[in-house]
Amino acid sequence: MTTHAPAPSFIRRLLSGDLPRSRILTVILIAIVVGLVVAPFLVPGARSLNTSAKILIFIALVASYDLLLGYTGIVSFAHTMFFGIGAYGIAIASTRMEPGWTALAVGTSCAILLSVILATVIGLFSLRVRAVFFAMITLAVATAFSTLMSQLSEWTGGEDGITFKMPTIFQPAYRLFEEPVLGIVINGRILSYYAILIAVVVLFLLMLRIANSPFGRVLQAIRENPFRTEAIGYRTVFYRTIASVISAVFATLAGVLMAIWLRYNGPDTTLSLEIMVDILLITVIGGMGTLYGAIVGSVVFMIAQTYLQDVMVLVSKASEHIPLVATLAHPDRWLLWLGLLFVLSIYYFPQGVVGSLRDRARGT
Amino acid sequence: MMEGSVNASEPRVSLETRGLGIRFGGHVAVNAVSCAFRPGELTCIVGPNGAGKTTYFNLISGQLRPSEGSILLQGRDITAMPTSARALAGLGRAFQLTNLFPQLSVLENIRLVVQARRGFGFSLLSLWTSHRDAIAEAETCLERVSLQHRRDATAASLPHGDQRKLEVALLIALNPDVFLFDEPTAGMSIDEVPVILDLIREIKTDSSKTVLLVEHKMDVVRSLADRIIVLHNGTLLADGDPATVMESPIVHEAYLGMSAKEAAAIEQVAHD
Ligand SMILES: Nc1ncnc2c1ncn2[C@@H]1O[C@H](COP(=O)(O)OP(=O)(O)OP(=O)(O)O)[C@@H](O)[C@H]1O
Numbered sequence: 001m002t003t004h005a006p007a008p009s010f011i012r013r014l015l016s017g018d019l020p021r022s023r024i025l026t027v028i029l030i031a032i033v034v035g036l037v038v039a040p041f042l043v044p045g046a047r048s049l050n051t052s053a054k055i056l057i058f059i060a061l062v063a064s065y066d067l068l069l070g071y072t073g074i075v076s077f078a079h080t081m082f083f084g085i086g087a088y089g090i091a092i093a094s095t096r097m098e099p100g101w102t103a104l105a106v107g108t109s110c111a112i113l114l115s116v117i118l119a120t121v122i123g124l125f126s127l128r129v130r131a132v133f134f135a136m137i138t139l140a141v142a143t144a145f146s147t148l149m150s151q152l153s154e155w156t157g158g159e160d161g162i163t164f165k166m167p168t169i170f171q172p173a174y175r176l177f178e179e180p181v182l183g184i185v186i187n188g189r190i191l192s193y194y195a196i197l198i199a200v201v202v203l204f205l206l207m208l209r210i211a212n213s214p215f216g217r218v219l220q221a222i223r224e225n226p227f228r229t230e231a232i233g234y235r236t237v238f239y240r241t242i243a244s245v246i247s248a249v250f251a252t253l254a255g256v257l258m259a260i261w262l263r264y265n266g267p268d269t270t271l272s273l274e275i276m277v278d279i280l281l282i283t284v285i286g287g288m289g290t291l292y293g294a295i296v297g298s299v300v301f302m303i304a305q306t307y308l309q310d311v312m313v314l315v316s317k318a319s320e321h322i323p324l325v326a327t328l329a330h331p332d333r334w335l336l337w338l339g340l341l342f343v344l345s346i347y348y349f350p351q352g353v354v355g356s357l358r359d360r361a362r363g364t
Numbered sequence: 365m366m367e368g369s370v371n372a373s374e375p376r377v378s379l380e381t382r383g384l385g386i387r388f389g390g391h392v393a394v395n396a397v398s399c400a401f402r403p404g405e406l407t408c409i410v411g412p413n414g415a416g417k418t419t420y421f422n423l424i425s426g427q428l429r430p431s432e433g434s435i436l437l438q439g440r441d442i443t444a445m446p447t448s449a450r451a452l453a454g455l456g457r458a459f460q461l462t463n464l465f466p467q468l469s470v471l472e473n474i475r476l477v478v479q480a481r482r483g484f485g486f487s488l489l490s491l492w493t494s495h496r497d498a499i500a501e502a503e504t505c506l507e508r509v510s511l512q513h514r515r516d517a518t519a520a521s522l523p524h525g526d527q528r529k530l531e532v533a534l535l536i537a538l539n540p541d542v543f544l545f546d547e548p549t550a551g552m553s554i555d556e557v558p559v560i561l562d563l564i565r566e567i568k569t570d571s572s573k574t575v576l577l578v579e580h581k582m583d584v585v586r587s588l589a590d591r592i593i594v595l596h597n598g599t600l601l602a603d604g605d606p607a608t609v610m611e612s613p614i615v616h617e618a619y620l621g622m623s624a625k626e627a628a629a630i631e632q633v634a635h636d
């Protein structure tokens with residue numbers, strides 16, 4: 001049993017009383033948060049800034065999926081559809097209108113409206129059926145949506161996607177100060193990064209609050225025993241539908257952030273099934289039903305995805321003369337290794353990183 | 365055949381089934397059962413395995429839709445009402461097979477019921493811990509089944525007997541007008557049974573509550589029942605006060621498969 005110093009009450013309130021409940025996890029989380037805050041100064045460069053921004057966006061995206069999968073026990077494959085709706089909302093509004101704050105506001109509002117409608121319809125029509133059918137329906141709808149977006153190329157840029165402009169302060173050429181700060185020029189990229197950071201913090205804390213609300217508790221009851229939840233007086237189909245609407249809205253907002261960051265959107269950046277699989281993996285690796293798992297999982301996954309290839313280039317160079325090792329370590333095999341890593345981690349930590357650390361802290 | 369007087373205009377009827385029945389394929393599990401239940405009355409439902417007792421409960425509480433007939437709660441037709449709405453309308457059900465939230469704490473199992481009854485389940489932005497009176501009420505229910513020492517354990521980690529107690533505690537927390545108990549003491553050890561029976565007795569003293577109890581143990585039936593109804597092959601076979609029903613030869617033949625005299629002899633032995 002580890003003894004915890006009691007957290008200050010404002011932190012407790014900020015985290016909705018849902019603390020990490022493991023000293024190691026607390027340290028990891030603090031390190032990640034501090035790391036993400038100082039990243040532009042600590043590891044300057046476009047590539048690492050890009051990785052940090054993607055980590056942030058995935059934290060919001062995966063946390064919103066965890067509300068569905070981890071808390072409510074609903075398997076959906078339509079999560080990237082809502083992510084894509086957010087990104088396309090910004091993309092289309094910013095190309096069809098004068099780029100700027102109005103376009104952002106209009107794009108975001110329209111995207112949220114569309115997501116709410118779609119999630120409600122899918123929920124009310126199909127959350128009554130068995131879980132497997134629901135999963136298949138979401139897959140069908142998401143695939144249809146993806147095809148539709150590719151075909152509406154006049155609006156969406158089809159397979160190529162579209163690039164667009166952001167408000168002035170988010171444009172790379174913008175300078176906040178004349179002089180560099182701590183050796184770094186505070187340009188539009190840095191400002192976008194911090195805007196995304198603040199947005200993700202707010203979204204995450206909001207999700208943490210929802211997870212620890214009376215409503216969030218009903219979702220966990222549904223996950224545990226939907227039959228009994230209904231029998232004690234909760235209309236489960238409404239709770240499930242509202243959960244999927246909330247989850248869809250957060251995914252949409254993550255999509256908005258993605259578009260703001262990339263100033264580009266196409267099917268491969270937000271709609272692909274590959275991203276859906278990534279979301280699923282990160283949720284499971286981080287630890288389902290914990291929300292904190294989204295933070296740890298996203299960091300591990302994005303770093304592995306970005307830097308594993310680099311490491312493999314080194315390994316394969318060093319082992320040029322050993323035939324089999326060189327083949328296996330060839331950078332093109334990085335997905336194989338990533339896959340292997342995941343199989344192992346799920347096998348040894350079925351509860352995910354957060355679940356395992358909490359078990360450890362409880363001494364079980 | 366003995367029939368309880370079914371009178372729709374009788375104001376004191378809390379729950380009534382009219383010609384209620386369900387078929388599974390060709391098999392008639394419950395066959396046109398008409399019966400009325402009143403507040404302050406504890407009715408035991410007896411019958412051999414597969415008689416349709418649990419299925420009758422499933423129809424009343426809404427887990428199954430009837431093939432025929434209707435259900436009235438406080439004079440209102442609830443046949444088409446979803447299960448959740450019936451629970452909030454005052455129809456509470458404890459299950460024969462323990463049916464809990466396994467990975468949630470014992471207290472949370474009960475608190476969820478209190479929350480459902482108080483109707484703040486759609487509160488999204490308040491903290492569940494800020495609804496202190498709901499937690500306090502859940503704690504009171506916990507004490508009534510003597511489980512306060514297991515407050516923070518997960519439901520799944522409780523021994524079987526404690527899980528049965530928790531099952532009953534959920535019903536007490538719901539505080540319905542009509543209680544449906546489906547073999548609440550099944551699988552409990554002898555020394556744990558009295559806790560449950562005392563709770564049921566306590567509910568019975570409240571004259572506004574109607575209790576339906578499916579029970580196999582004849583001594584339990586004898587000590588609690590104000591009235592007994594017998595189901596056999598889905599049909600209501602007998603209905604009346606305990607003494608009359610217990611004596612009835614038709615019941616002995618159908619239910620116990622022996623004559624009244626034989627049954628009395630066996631019971632005599634069992635009591636000694
Ligand atoms: N969902 C179902 N589908 C098909 N048959 C069913 C279903 N539920 C119950 N039955 C059948 O209906 C009959 C009545 O079952 P029920 O569970 O109501 O009996 P019971 O009186 O509660 O018995 P026990 O004393 O063993 O609990 C049985 O023959 C059972 O097999």
Ligand SMILES: [Mg+2]
Binds near residue numbers: 417419
């Ligand atoms: Mg039964």
